[in-house]
Amino acid sequence: MNGAQDLGGAMGFGPVRPEKEEPVFHAPWEERTLALTLAAGALGEWSIDEGRYARESLHPALYLNASYYEIWLRALERLLREKALLDAKELESGRALSPATKTRRTKLSADDARRLMANGTPYRREPSAPARFAVGSRVRAKVINPQGHTRLPRYARGKEGTVERVHGAHVFPDASARGKNEPVWLYTVAFPARELWGEGADPTLTVSIEAFEPYLEPAAPKS
């Protein structure tokens, strides 16, 4: 979706301000928000991409004004409500008013949590078709404006680039965010800055995105 999360090329946000000796967390509530998000996610009721979609679906004014972990927390509350693990009354009162809903996976134990972090959840899958593009292929990122989740940033849409790496077939976030498992090929596609930003672009700059095959169509060879 064309939400506030899609920030590449936006202007007016001012300088980047790195913090000296930055702590990992700035407040205990940030720690608990991260941990609750991972632990609740492990119940298997939503994919990581549904989680991302919940965050980017926040109102743009709110998204840009809220801190990172506030965005996470608001999205977690929304997912818990949407998946009927909690209802709005429970969220407001902070008290359980009905029995728990059965979840795909049982709650994460401390040992499960260690395993989850150590092993992760790989996203590479067996391809169901041969790759359409190869290293060196000229491609154009499609012009799409889906209402749902996508990881094709607006600044790359309609732009021509070159396939630089082929990463195998991966979970397709656009489908995964709708609860569907449809692995597709994943590529690194590089664009000269001039193609993305036009005249005045840094002539020494190349920008790449990670592009899923459905985002791409063939382009004419470079003249």
Next chain:
Amino acid sequence: MPSCACPSEHGRVATDGYDPAARVKALEQLLVEKGYVDPAALDVIVETYAHEVGPMNGAKVVARAWTDPDFRARLLADGTAAAAEFGFGGRGGEHIVVVENTSRLHNLIVCTLCSCYPWPLLGLPPVWYKSPPYRSRAVIEPRAVLRDFGVVLPETTAIRVWDSTAETRYLVLPLRPEGTGGLSEDRLAALVTREAMIGTGLALAPARADA
């Protein structure tokens, strides 16, 4: 006095009255009461990212790559497998790709859409990495962003920005500083900053005493 320029990170209350500290406390209680989460698992998660995983992991990998050409080749060919030689991997780093800086090319990592970052090698991302200024500007004016970090590259150095729009997670292999020929891997690792591995910084020059 912390010199933090991110007031929005410090327990603020949103304009709609949303108080994240109070909300998350209530939410945790509720989720525990309903049997969806185990507080012990939450503690393990916090402990892992607060103390066990961080840029020191990535620094070890970089120092090894600087001293062992075979490892460097393996790292650039398959970052996930090479990181696993150290026992580094897992959540947020299932598919690690390492890209190498040279005297002619400087790499910079960003996630314009959110905050994708190689967790097992760098830990959780810093606030600036997740912030709109960095995410918006890194892909259009990276040299200006580098100046915010005090880094000025020669105009002849090409810049490559990698927008992490998938589960592939990128790490920069920075240039090894001059005058570090005799240093051990441990000494070298101390020169490798988090920023150097994201591309917003360079590896530190060795202090005179260490050279």
